[in-house]
Amino acid sequence: MAGLRTAPDPTTGLTAKRNNGLLGKIRGPYKNRIHPLQRVLSRIEMSPQGCWLFLGAQIRGYGSVPNALTSQFANRIVWEYTVGPVPDGLELDHLCRVRHCVNPTHLEPVTHKENLRRGRAFAPNPDTLRRRAQTLCKRGHPLSDPNVYLYQGHRHCLACGRLRKIKARATLKS
């Protein structure tokens, strides 16, 4: 009987049956209808040093949990569901220096600068570094305000965007 089905929660889109409430509200997109915290905690191993070693996928040594839209770092998931949100602009530093450890007591939110000072910051990939260092686009337009827009975390040239549009229109007409 369709009438007996629980209405989906407006914030999560989940029915009561799927989210049994044990782990609280599921925030954000997720995969396989398993709570992110559950996904992480079901795949850890305790080390003699007290580290909670994440046995799942890793991105440059950090535990990573695939998600419907993007990958999330396992340590961040555990921190957010056990301690609270990571303050804006801060990143989680591993006091134990074990990158795939997700034990929240081994983590400390610090500024990127402090993380760099400690020599433990997540190094961006070479492509990102190259793009950040770029001051001109491939046609020589300045890659700075007001000629840029952000798309997928990268700066893009507005002038080139306009040229692309004009070209597309021209080919449509011909």
Ligand SMILES: [Zn+2]
């Ligand atoms: Zn640890």
Ligand SMILES: [Zn+2]
């Ligand atoms: Zn350009």
